[in-house]
Amino acid sequence: MRLSRYFMPVLKETPAEAQIASHRLMLRAGLIRQSSAGIYSWLPMGLKVLRRLEQIVHEEQQRAGHHPMLMPTIQSADLWKESGRYDDYGKEMLRISDRHGRDMLYGPTNEEQITDIFRRDVSSYKQLPLTLYHIQWKFRDEVRPRFGVMRGREFLMKDGYNFDLTKEDALHAYNRHMVSYLRTYERMGLKAIPMRADGGPIGGDYTHEFLVLADTGESEVFYDSAVTDLTLGERDVDFDDVAQCQALMEEFTTPYARTDETHDEAIFAEVPEERRKTARGIEVGQIFYFGTKYSEAMGANVQGTDGKNVPVHMGSHGIGVSRLVGALIEANHDENGIIWPESVAPFGVSVVNLKQGDTDTDRVCEELYAALGKAGIEVLYDDRSERAGTKFATADLIGSPWRITVGPRGLKEGVVEVTSRRSGEAETMAPDAAVGKLAEIFAGL
Amino acid sequence: MRLSRYFMPVLKETPAEAQIASHRLMLRAGLIRQSSAGIYSWLPMGLKVLRRLEQIVHEEQQRAGHHPMLMPTIQSADLWKESGRYDDYGKEMLRISDRHGRDMLYGPTNEEQITDIFRRDVSSYKQLPLTLYHIQWKFRDEVRPRFGVMRGREFLMKDGYNFDLTKEDALHAYNRHMVSYLRTYERMGLKAIPMRADGGPIGGDYTHEFLVLADTGESEVFYDSAVTDLTLGERDVDFDDVAQCQALMEEFTTPYARTDETHDEAIFAEVPEERRKTARGIEVGQIFYFGTKYSEAMGANVQGTDGKNVPVHMGSHGIGVSRLVGALIEANHDENGIIWPESVAPFGVSVVNLKQGDTDTDRVCEELYAALGKAGIEVLYDDRSERAGTKFATADLIGSPWRITVGPRGLKEGVVEVTSRRSGEAETMAPDAAVGKLAEIFAGL
Numbered sequence: 001m002r003l004s005r006y007f008m009p010v011l012k013e014t015p016a017e018a019q020i021a022s023h024r025l026m027l028r029a030g031l032i033r034q035s036s037a038g039i040y041s042w043l044p045m046g047l048k049v050l051r052r053l054e055q056i057v058h059e060e061q062q063r064a065g066h067h068p069m070l071m072p073t074i075q076s077a078d079l080w081k082e083s084g085r086y087d088d089y090g091k092e093m094l095r096i097s098d099r100h101g102r103d104m105l106y107g108p109t110n111e112e113q114i115t116d117i118f119r120r121d122v123s124s125y126k127q128l129p130l131t132l133y134h135i136q137w138k139f140r141d142e143v144r145p146r147f148g149v150m151r152g153r154e155f156l157m158k159d160g161y162n163f164d165l166t167k168e169d170a171l172h173a174y175n176r177h178m179v180s181y182l183r184t185y186e187r188m189g190l191k192a193i194p195m196r197a198d199g200g201p202i203g204g205d206y207t208h209e210f211l212v213l214a215d216t217g218e219s220e221v222f223y224d225s226a227v228t229d230l231t232l233g234e235r236d237v238d239f240d241d242v243a244q245c246q247a248l249m250e251e252f253t254t255p256y257a258r259t260d261e262t263h264d265e266a267i268f269a270e271v272p273e274e275r276r277k278t279a280r281g282i283e284v285g286q287i288f289y290f291g292t293k294y295s296e297a298m299g300a301n302v303q304g305t306d307g308k309n310v311p312v313h314m315g316s317h318g319i320g321v322s323r324l325v326g327a328l329i330e331a332n333h334d335e336n337g338i339i340w341p342e343s344v345a346p347f348g349v350s351v352v353n354l355k356q357g358d359t360d361t362d363r364v365c366e367e368l369y370a371a372l373g374k375a376g377i378e379v380l381y382d383d384r385s386e387r388a389g390t391k392f393a394t395a396d397l398i399g400s401p402w403r404i405t406v407g408p409r410g411l412k413e414g415v416v417e418v419t420s421r422r423s424g425e426a427e428t429m430a431p432d433a434a435v436g437k438l439a440e441i442f443a444g445l
Numbered sequence: 446m447r448l449s450r451y452f453m454p455v456l457k458e459t460p461a462e463a464q465i466a467s468h469r470l471m472l473r474a475g476l477i478r479q480s481s482a483g484i485y486s487w488l489p490m491g492l493k494v495l496r497r498l499e500q501i502v503h504e505e506q507q508r509a510g511h512h513p514m515l516m517p518t519i520q521s522a523d524l525w526k527e528s529g530r531y532d533d534y535g536k537e538m539l540r541i542s543d544r545h546g547r548d549m550l551y552g553p554t555n556e557e558q559i560t561d562i563f564r565r566d567v568s569s570y571k572q573l574p575l576t577l578y579h580i581q582w583k584f585r586d587e588v589r590p591r592f593g594v595m596r597g598r599e600f601l602m603k604d605g606y607n608f609d610l611t612k613e614d615a616l617h618a619y620n621r622h623m624v625s626y627l628r629t630y631e632r633m634g635l636k637a638i639p640m641r642a643d644g645g646p647i648g649g650d651y652t653h654e655f656l657v658l659a660d661t662g663e664s665e666v667f668y669d670s671a672v673t674d675l676t677l678g679e680r681d682v683d684f685d686d687v688a689q690c691q692a693l694m695e696e697f698t699t700p701y702a703r704t705d706e707t708h709d710e711a712i713f714a715e716v717p718e719e720r721r722k723t724a725r726g727i728e729v730g731q732i733f734y735f736g737t738k739y740s741e742a743m744g745a746n747v748q749g750t751d752g753k754n755v756p757v758h759m760g761s762h763g764i765g766v767s768r769l770v771g772a773l774i775e776a777n778h779d780e781n782g783i784i785w786p787e788s789v790a791p792f793g794v795s796v797v798n799l800k801q802g803d804t805d806t807d808r809v810c811e812e813l814y815a816a817l818g819k820a821g822i823e824v825l826y827d828d829r830s831e832r833a834g835t836k837f838a839t840a841d842l843i844g845s846p847w848r849i850t851v852g853p854r855g856l857k858e859g860v861v862e863v864t865s866r867r868s869g870e871a872e873t874m875a876p877d878a879a880v881g882k883l884a885e886i887f888a889g890l
């Protein structure tokens with residue numbers, strides 16, 4: 001993209017309403033604009049990040065054998081009356097009356113709706129196991145929305161639902177989801193720790209939250225530092241392999257890691273003192289096994305192997321996709337702006353032309369722009385007639401992981417400068433070599 | 446996808462509530478399920494079609510230089526009070542009161558919201574031209590929703606907005622959008638005719654609707670049959686070329702083509718009688734130029750070349766993405782089911798194994814499944830233990846454009862059967878040849 005033709009309204013001043021870094025930077029870098037309290041428009045560059053996160057979620061969900069679908073945002077209240085949650089949900093549920101006076105609501109979650117779909121079309125154990133998920137906008141009418149997309153009212157969430165014949169099968173689905181979430185976060189460049197959690201309004205005996213450590217997190221967390229060394233890395237996972245998924249779940253959940261809701265001082269005290277850590281965390285996902293809570297209330301039964309009807313075992317699993325954009329920035333920024341991990345950056349490379357209008361710098365910038373594009377890297381080419389200082393400040397603010405600086409002085413030696421946004425380290429090299437280096441970095445992301 | 450692991454609940458009976466073919470077939474083929482009146486869940490295969498349409502829209506919009514972004518579904522009523530449309534919109538607008546009693550609404554369209562974004566961040570003619578668009582769910586509280594996704598309440602729409610300094614520039618944007626829409630529909634395998642239309646609640650002196658001819662269309666249309674011969678085809682379009690876009694607009698809008706709203710018998714009578722046609726049409730898009738209607742009401746001004754502030758010229762442009770799924774089926778089906786055009790088919794090929802469990806047929810099916818996948822074709826492999834008749838009926842119903850039938854008798858001769866869903870013609874050939882033939886058909890879609 002050529003910056004001169006792009007819609008990326010960066011702000012020089014820090015918006016007064018923004019209290020935390022991610023909110024400030026999302027406004028300043030032109031990723032979002034507030035529409036009303038807790039409700040945002042995603043400008044072109046913000047949408048790019050959101051779509052990259054969605055793409056990673058889709059790929060990892062489908063790798064685990066889960067099926068994408070899409071439920072609507074507006075639901076009938078009837079299903080929620082059936083499950084008994086219509087009254088439970090309180091004022092956070094956005095309640096709506098349609099033109100015929102029917103009770104509707106903007107879905108804050110979809111257990112009822114998916115259970116209704118299931119009970120209408122699935123009747124036999126032969127159609128199980130089944131996991132359906134969607135990535136859809138939800139609404140929670142927070143009394144005091146704040147922190148930008150971190151605690152918004154309209155937010156994008158991936159939520160998935162597994163249906164299994166037995167508790168044992170459903171616990172395999174639980175483990176499979178945990179492993180698939182670990183990989184999802186790792187691919188985004190995030191360290192998210194599964195922590196034992198509380199069921200809340202969803203319910204559930206088994207539930208883990210995934211937390212990203214950050215000073216601005218809303219939860220206090222307590223953990224054994226051993227847990228932060230664990231990574232899934234390139235390990236080959238067979239999501240149908242019950243034993244492997246169980247072992248991975250145990251590996252990642254055995255070290256102590258809990259939020260303040262479930263923290264137990266006595267157990268924590270058994271962790272060696274030098275590994276006992278307290279910090280703050282941002283919740284970016286949660287998985288639940290809640291058995292037959294909804295299937296019994298709503299009559300979602302299947303015929304078992306013995307021919308008898310039994311309520312299906314279920315769980316649900318959520319990733320806060322729009323919130324993750326904020327969490328990623330909280331975990332990846334400095335005083336000059338955002339530092340995107342390569343896998344989620346809206347633009348992998350910023351090309352800065354130090355002398356717009358100069359035949360040589362213009363030509364080399366155009367060549368780099370074309371060659372990097374051909375290598376599958378999205379480039380933001382700063383072709384504005386601005387001073388170098390302004391262009392550098394913009395590049396730092398928007399946080400492309402790599403910057404190529406093209407100026408007449410370097411070109412006399414046949415080189416451009418390649419700078420890492422994260423380390424600040426710069427190397428000079430021929431334009432071709434720069435393309436080769438970056439193509440290698442971005443290959444296989 | 447292996448059918449045995451997929452969630453594709455096909456129905457044998459025709460659902461009583463469905464009055465038109467697309468609604469019936471979308472329910473029967475397991476593309477959608479009704480959630481409440483006029484509100485649908487998209488099951489996995491339905492979502493695939495929706496995503497393919499979105500992808501084509503995105504590609505063609507970006508080819509024309511338009512920027513994707515995303516506005517929220519829930520808007521504050523304040524902006525609509527500013528433009529004066531809050532009262533105009535009547536009961537079709539879903540009005541909502543949040544927990545603090547603030548007036549909100551589920552957006553039926555986004556002129557106000559985009560104008561607000563524009564006025565906050567754009568102040569100079571140097572930042573023009575600018576076209577922003579999004580693909581987002583909208584809500585119109587139809588008094589009598591019907592025909593499935595064709596007249597639903599919650600529907601997916603692409604809507605875009607152009608901002609230009611002068612009327613002349615804005616009319617170029619109008620022409621550019623017309624051309625880009627023509628290509629969008631052609632890529633979907635649809636013949637959509639631009640017809641002079643009425644501004645309606647959006648407003649506008651210049652407006653064209655795009656209609657697909659179909660017996661079940663809601664509008665009566667009158668046209669010169671010469672218009673149906675026009676195609677954009679592979680013509681190279683430079684969307685910055687004012688004269689070329691103008692010429693193309695004229696080419697496609699000179700033959701008489703109007704809906705009942707704007708029909709003029711006197712002009713129509715001048716069309717040679719043998720070319721004078723009356724039919725029914727489904728509206729699948731509309732473009733508008735409405736000048737400074739919103740920019741004046743909402744103070745969206747830019748500094749012109751002479752330093753003076755002027756209201757920006759605007760237009761808007763919509764494509765009904767979810768409705769298009771219905772329109773595509775209305776235009777492409779027979780008594781046995783859907784006939785997807787290759788470019789939008791959820792699965793390009795259905796592989797039917799006539800003898801599941803037979804070593805040879807299983808092996809060849811697996812090889813075809815792998816080889817076609819490698820060629821970038823999505824395959825639905827019917828690996829169920831069902832009779833041939835059931836498998837053929839399912840393949841016909843869901844409408845993959847090509848079917849490969851693998852049976853022991855053919856394999857004795859080393860051949861499989863490749864059948865076109867549209868023509869019904871079948872050819873036998875070696876499995877490798879089948880892969881080669883289909884790879885060629887799907888290349889470059």
